[in-house]
Amino acid sequence: MEAARDDLSHVSVPDLLGRYAAILQELQDRGVVRTRNAPLGDYAEYLAAQVYDGELAANSLKSYDLLAADGRRIQVKARTVAPDTRAGAVFSVFHSFEFDIAVLITFDSATYALRQAREVPAADLETAGRHSDHVNGRLIRITAGIRLGVDVTARFRAVASR
Numbered sequence: 001m002e003a004a005r006d007d008l009s010h011v012s013v014p015d016l017l018g019r020y021a022a023i024l025q026e027l028q029d030r031g032v033v034r035t036r037n038a039p040l041g042d043y044a045e046y047l048a049a050q051v052y053d054g055e056l057a058a059n060s061l062k063s064y065d066l067l068a069a070d071g072r073r074i075q076v077k078a079r080t081v082a083p084d085t086r087a088g089a090v091f092s093v094f095h096s097f098e099f100d101i102a103v104l105i106t107f108d109s110a111t112y113a114l115r116q117a118r119e120v121p122a123a124d125l126e127t128a129g130r131h132s133d134h135v136n137g138r139l140i141r142i143t144a145g146i147r148l149g150v151d152v153t154a155r156f157r158a159v160a161s162r
Contacts, residue, residue, distance in 0.1 A: 044078035063098035072100040080109035093137035104145040117156040120149030
């Protein structure tokens, strides 16, 4: 039985948190994640680094996440989605557009299976997004993001299935 399908309803909260910490450590040891935060963003960056044969930027660099082998600066945004995800849901805020392309990736919220990946030029995102004073940046709705740019889902799925 796969770990994601184990019945965890009988497991205590401290044990669940211990397992979660152990899983994060294993993912970090394998180079899949770089931090002990929730793994979605790190996992998306890990996949993008493989797809674009790139080098991950330092965590402190805010303008882009990855430098591709062809020299493009890539910002990676990931979001889980579920059947009940509200229509106005957004990717995390864009504070700057000092990158060449963004890769917008959606994952299934129950399984973390990759649903879609789109490669979008920075200028298109800047136009499509709406400014929010509250977060001091531009927000891109998931419904808009998944229609922009070029579909690169197959390339990401090929890497994710390894």
